[in-house]
Amino acid sequence: MHETQKIREFIIQELMHGDEGPGLRPDDSLLERGILDSLGLLNMLAFLEQEYQVLIEDQDIVPENFETIRAIAGLVTKRRVTAPAR
Amino acid sequence: MSESHLTSTVTSGRIRADLILLHAPSVYDFRERDDLLFAYLSDSDSVNVTSIYEQYPLGFFSIRQHLREYGMSCEIVNVAALMLAHPTIDVDRLVGRLDAPVFGLDLHWMAHCHGSIELARRLKRIHPDSLVIFGGISATYYASELIRDPGVDAVVKGYDTLLPVRELVAKVKTGQRDFSRISNLIYKTTGGDIEDTGFTHKPMRDYNDSTTDWSGYAKVKGGLTVSRSIMTLPNTGCAHDCPWCGGSRYAYRNIMGVRKTLITKRQERIYEELRSMGDAARTTSIYALQCYSETTERMHRFLDAIKEFGYKSVYFEQFHLTKPETLRKMGESTEAYILLSPESHDPVISRLSGRGSYTMEEMERWIPAALDAGVKGIMVWFFIGMPLQTKESVRATVAYSESLLRKFGGKRVLPLLCPMVPFLDPGSRFFEEPDTHGYTIFCRSLEEHRRAMIEPLWYRRLNYETRWLTRRDIQDITYECIGKLVEIKGELGVLPRSVCDSIRKTINETTRLLAEMEAALQRDGRLPPGLRDEVRAYNRKILAYSSDQIVPIERPFGGRWFDDFTVPPDMVVSLCAPADPGPARGLPQVVQGAKASESSVGRGWWQGAMRKETT
Numbered sequence: 001m002h003e004t005q006k007i008r009e010f011i012i013q014e015l016m017h018g019d020e021g022p023g024l025r026p027d028d029s030l031l032e033r034g035i036l037d038s039l040g041l042l043n044m045l046a047f048l049e050q051e052y053q054v055l056i057e058d059q060d061i062v063p064e065n066f067e068t069i070r071a072i073a074g075l076v077t078k079r080r081v082t083a084p085a086r
Numbered sequence: 087m088s089e090s091h092l093t094s095t096v097t098s099g100r101i102r103a104d105l106i107l108l109h110a111p112s113v114y115d116f117r118e119r120d121d122l123l124f125a126y127l128s129d130s131d132s133v134n135v136t137s138i139y140e141q142y143p144l145g146f147f148s149i150r151q152h153l154r155e156y157g158m159s160c161e162i163v164n165v166a167a168l169m170l171a172h173p174t175i176d177v178d179r180l181v182g183r184l185d186a187p188v189f190g191l192d193l194h195w196m197a198h199c200h201g202s203i204e205l206a207r208r209l210k211r212i213h214p215d216s217l218v219i220f221g222g223i224s225a226t227y228y229a230s231e232l233i234r235d236p237g238v239d240a241v242v243k244g245y246d247t248l249l250p251v252r253e254l255v256a257k258v259k260t261g262q263r264d265f266s267r268i269s270n271l272i273y274k275t276t277g278g279d280i281e282d283t284g285f286t287h288k289p290m291r292d293y294n295d296s297t298t299d300w301s302g303y304a305k306v307k308g309g310l311t312v313s314r315s316i317m318t319l320p321n322t323g324c325a326h327d328c329p330w331c332g333g334s335r336y337a338y339r340n341i342m343g344v345r346k347t348l349i350t351k352r353q354e355r356i357y358e359e360l361r362s363m364g365d366a367a368r369t370t371s372i373y374a375l376q377c378y379s380e381t382t383e384r385m386h387r388f389l390d391a392i393k394e395f396g397y398k399s400v401y402f403e404q405f406h407l408t409k410p411e412t413l414r415k416m417g418e419s420t421e422a423y424i425l426l427s428p429e430s431h432d433p434v435i436s437r438l439s440g441r442g443s444y445t446m447e448e449m450e451r452w453i454p455a456a457l458d459a460g461v462k463g464i465m466v467w468f469f470i471g472m473p474l475q476t477k478e479s480v481r482a483t484v485a486y487s488e489s490l491l492r493k494f495g496g497k498r499v500l501p502l503l504c505p506m507v508p509f510l511d512p513g514s515r516f517f518e519e520p521d522t523h524g525y526t527i528f529c530r531s532l533e534e535h536r537r538a539m540i541e542p543l544w545y546r547r548l549n550y551e552t553r554w555l556t557r558r559d560i561q562d563i564t565y566e567c568i569g570k571l572v573e574i575k576g577e578l579g580v581l582p583r584s585v586c587d588s589i590r591k592t593i594n595e596t597t598r599l600l601a602e603m604e605a606a607l608q609r610d611g612r613l614p615p616g617l618r619d620e621v622r623a624y625n626r627k628i629l630a631y632s633s634d635q636i637v638p639i640e641r642p643f644g645g646r647w648f649d650d651f652t653v654p655p656d657m658v659v660s661l662c663a664p665a666d667p668g669p670a671r672g673l674p675q676v677v678q679g680a681k682a683s684e685s686s687v688g689r690g691w692w693q694g695a696m697r698k699e700t701t
Contacts, residue, residue, distance in 0.1 A: 014497070017421070017462060034369030034398050037313035038637045043497060045582035045639075055584050058640065063310045 003052075003073035010047050011069065015040045026070040036066055044072070054079035094159030098656040099183065103159040105255045106186040107149065108209070109142035109648075110201035111166035113539055116629065117173055120622040121542055121613060123603060124629055126596045127564055128544035129197075130504035132467070134634045134641065138201075140166040141648045143194040143222060144319050144375075145247075148294040152248040155296065158255055164650040165205060170629060171643040171650070174663035177205075181212050183657065187258045189213065190251070193232065194222030196332075196509045199532060200539040206237035217258050221247050223332055227341050227513050228532040233272045233280055240265070240273035243285050245322045245342055245349070246294050250287055285343060293322045293349040297358040303647050304366035311637075312645040315371040316363070320356055320388065323347040325379035326405055328440030329523065330472070332511025341513045348379055353387055360395045371399045378405040386415055393419040399462070401425055407444045407452040410459065417460020424456060427467040430475060431486035438473040438523075446486065453499055463498050465636060466490065470564055471506035473516075473524050476554045477563045484567045488574045496580035502635050503571055505564040509535065510550040517550070524553035542603055542613065561600070569593045572638075585638055592628075599624055 004026050012020050015035055030036040036044065044066070045056050054076055065075040094103035116124065116138055129137035142164060150160040163184065168175055189209050191202045206218050219240040220232055229241040242250050250270045257265065263276050269287040274280055289295075300316055308314035325348045327335040338347040363370055372392070377385060389412075392400055399421035402408075408416070408424060416422035426449065429439040436442035444452070453464060468483045480503075487501035509529070510517050516525045529535045529549040541547045545561035555563065569590060576586030599620060606613050613621065631640040643649060 031308070031310060032369075034308065036310065037308065037371070037398075038311050038639070038641065039313075041310055042582070042585070042637050042639060045585065046579055049582045049584065050579050056582065057584065058588070061311065061639065066310050 003076055004069050006051065007069050007072050007076075010044070010051075011035060014043055014047070024069070026073075027068050029067055030069070031063060031067055041066065048072070048076060052076050052080065094161055096161065096652060096654060098654050098660070100185055101161055101163065101183060101652065101657075102185040103161040104186060104259050105149070105153055105158065105160040105188045105190055105251070106184050107142075107146050107160065107162045107190045107192075108205060109140070109146070109162070109164045109166050109192060110198055110205040111138040111140065111169055112197045112201050113138070114201040114204035115169075115177070116201075116625070117169060119540075119625065120618040122540055123542065123544065123596075123599060123621055124625045125544050125600060126592045126628055127505070127568060128507060128547070130507050131633060131635045131638070132502075132504045134632050134637070134646065136170060136629050136632050138166050138170055138629065139195065139197045140164065140170055140632075141646075142166075143192050144298070144317060145194070145221075145294060146192065147298040148248060148296045149190070149251055151296040151298060153252060153255060156252055156256075158252070158259070161652050163652050164648060166201070167643065167648065167650045168653060168658070172658055172662050173626075175658065175661050176663075178208060178212065179661050180653070181205075181209055183661070184213075186213075186216060188217045188219060188255050190219050190221065192222045193220050193225035193228070196224045196512060196535055197539070199224065199535045203232075203235055203237060203536060206235070208237075210237045210239075217254075219251075219254065221251070223337075223341065224512065227332075229272045231532045233274065238274075240271055243270045243272065244287060245338070246287070246289050248294060248296065288342065288344055290344075290346055290349060293351045294319075295352060295355065297355050297362070300359060300362045300647075301364065302651065304363045304370075306645055306651075308369055309645060311639060311641040313371055314366065314369060314645065315373060316359075316647055317373045317375055318356055318359065318377075318388075319351070319375045320353070320384065321348055321350045321376055321379050323349055323379075324376070326440060327515075329515035330439065330506060330510055332513045332517075334440070334514060336515045336518075337511065337513040340518065350380075350384070353384060356388065357391050360391050360397070363395065363397075367395045367397045369398055371401065372397055373401045375403060378403050382409070382412060385412060389415045389419040399423065401465075403427075405441060405443065407449060408456065410455065413456050413459035413461060422461045423463045423465065424461055425465045425467060427469070429467070429469040429472055430479065431468065431483045432474075432479055435472050435474050435479065439469065450490070450493065453494060457498060463500065466499065466501045468501065468503045469506055470503065470567075471510075471550070471552065471555065471560055473552060474554060475552070477559060479554075480563045480567050481570075484570050484574070487571055491574060491578050491580060496575070496578050500580070500636065501571070503568055504635065505560055506550075507544065508539065508547045508549070510548075520550075526551050526553075528557075542607060543600055565593050565597050568635075581638070589638060595624065 048054060048056055060075060065071055124137045135141050146162050150162060153160040191206055193202050209218050217239045218237060219242055220238055221242040225232055225241050226243040229243050232238055232241050250268050253268045265271055265273050269283055270285055271283045323338045324334050335347040338344055397420050401423045403425050428436045428441050430436045431446050433442055433445050470480055490499055490501050516523050520527045527550055529538050538547050538549060545557040548557045551557045572586050572589045575581040576583055602617055603613060606617055631642055633640055
């Protein structure tokens, strides 16, 4: 499954508790809609590490990397290239 | 939250009000200390603050609102938060820009006993003609000692000081200094004598009868690591009697001299507070303090209001296993999280800690029902420093926590562990009757506590130890067991591996530094210059962000309800060292939102600014 689809599925199941509401698109702001908060971020980091075997560094934890599903998928791609799984 | 009200003026140059409430850091001046370690976990990391304890009591809002309703102006200046966010801010110059006939400081939690007294002395030196007053539970307990300090003009006793503070400010602003008819005061006369007006104002209903207006905070955008979050406080005192707590029934009876130890707030006030967030409620969390003392009827009405106003999520403190009907309402009302605090997995220790109304087996049977009812998560807090609790017992709590994580798959049931630091509450049963409960008390007076706060090693800061755990044991077992618990969470995928590695690294660095400091102190009675440099560097790193154990990631300052929203950014600029780039990422950016306030330059900035300041 493509990254954006898997991340979207995780968000709907774990952060939106199965309630997608009006629909969640890859470029919707997760922060403005209040979908991704600090507790959700922690769960997201654990998911990304487990699912994609990537290590998200402190400096990666900035809004630009978590603003949208597409941005998160981009971070995964970037980390796969620059920081291979241990 | 920075708009002007009534006769108060907040400009770039000065802040003027009838009453200015200030919140001090726990240790003053923490920015310059290289002789004590603000060690990771020495603040327990149970809430999202640093060991400077930059959160002020919610009662500040009540006082401010109450005075405004009576035509007086009041502003809140969070000195602690400003010092953290702007490391080169000149506090004396800041204080010099504040004009008020009355300055108020909180000594609610004892952790502020050093910083608040030092700030009061500075206030008194800079504004000798203004009145410096104190309030809070600890201020009430130590009123007779506190008033003898040269920086203190009056202590307002009690759990609800709206009336006496209002009367006091009204008198002072018209130049009167005879307070003999204002209740709950201990104060210095103009001749320097100490007068006590008794302690008779003890409202038995409608606690802190004013409404906190969150509409200003609603404009602050939540962010990635700092979620917008407010608190509700529906009562004061307690329906419970935990013997380590200074807010328990026992403590309230003794400190406040009341027989009725739970005084509720009018629910209409709470509804108004909830309503004041407007549409922002949809992306706001609530930490529902002390709802464990609420009746089912009040709790259900509160839940109806939560649902009506559409709050994103609510964290409910619960002492008992919540009843099915309430669980269902919680699940229907919001994204609900329950915080249980059995304190120990061992039912005997749990009971001796004032809990123990359920066993772990009962809790494990209740958890699926709670989750089925729609509760999204359950945090289970355990405590270090309880009666009968040995090192082995704490280790067994961690082993139990692992079984809990495995049984429920981690994410939705989260065990947590924290030490009771820095103090056992004065006024609590354990503090007042230590021998009976196996406790030794090292600090009795306010001054002893004040000195303890600046002990180099945090285990020597503790004002207590138990027959089963020495102070040193408490420090050692804290790092051992929290480290172990973090490791387990990492293995089970509850915490990201990167976060676990970072915490382990911090714990290792902390324990190494503590050991080297202790060795140096035992050997030479002081810390050598090289070690002091290390301590300073460590403190700057650890105080560059806030964190807590539920979300153990580094979070930049700004955006929390208790961060400073009063001092204008240009005033902050003028009070900081020229090289300090701090204000450029100060208040305006918090208001602009996550993108600006959560720049990754944040953490390095604190350290960079401090280096510039000291070189």
